Amino acid sequence: MRTEIGLKHDLKVIKPEEIKHLLEPGELGVVLELTVTDPKTGKVTEHRVMKSKSFVQQFLQLLFAKMICSTSLSTVSIRDTGNVLRNVYLFDRGTALYSLDCNGLATVVTHGIIVGTNNTAPIITHYALLTPIAHGVAGGQMQYSAMTFGAPGADATTSQVTLTRNFTANAGGITVNEIGLYVRGWDGADRYFMTIRDANFGGIVVPAGQTLTVNYREQGVI
Secondary structure (H helix, E strand, O other): OOOHHHHEOOOOOOOOOOOOOOOOOEEEEEEEEEEEHHHHOOOEEEEEEOOOOOOOOHHHHHHHHHHHOOOOOOOOEEEEOOOOEEEEEEEOOOOOOOOOOOOOOOOOOEEEEEEEOOOOOOOOOOOOOOEEHHHHHOOOOOOEEEEEEEEEEEEEOOOEEEEEEEEEEEOOEEEEEEEEEEEEEEEEEEEEEEEEOOOOOEEEEEOOOOOEEEEEEEEEEE
């Protein structure tokens, strides 16, 4: 398990025996795994695995934009994390399709897995975390690592990819009550959209100096 605040992306191979099974046959969804680790000792101080409440409306809007694959502006207005409606290009920057890009570097809080402190229940129209935690070393902040990824893998019933990010707490520690996945799109400039928001897991305390590892394991089950 990676607990350092890395500067580079990483890609790992998923082993079939590592796949968690919480979804029902025929379901497309996400397993959310939360692990708090003391990097000084390597000891895991808390570990939870649960079914994510998963996607908000921007996810399917962006997926639709990819599926119709036009060279013009999308016919769907998609609300970004700043509460502005955007018509994203389907062919972004010429030929690169990155309207689901969540490959955030260390310190980046515009896209990738993002954490916050608000425990308001998710609704389908949420477009951003309600109280995101800033990157930094001051009290009330956390250090954001680079995103890492588990390459697609499958066992007899379940196909899975894993998105991972580490967050280190600073002075006084912090309680994480909401988690989201932000992605990047393009409408002539970089725009950012929330595709997942979870805030119904009872919060998880990250003591000062310890690291929270968030795994979003996106799955399809037969």
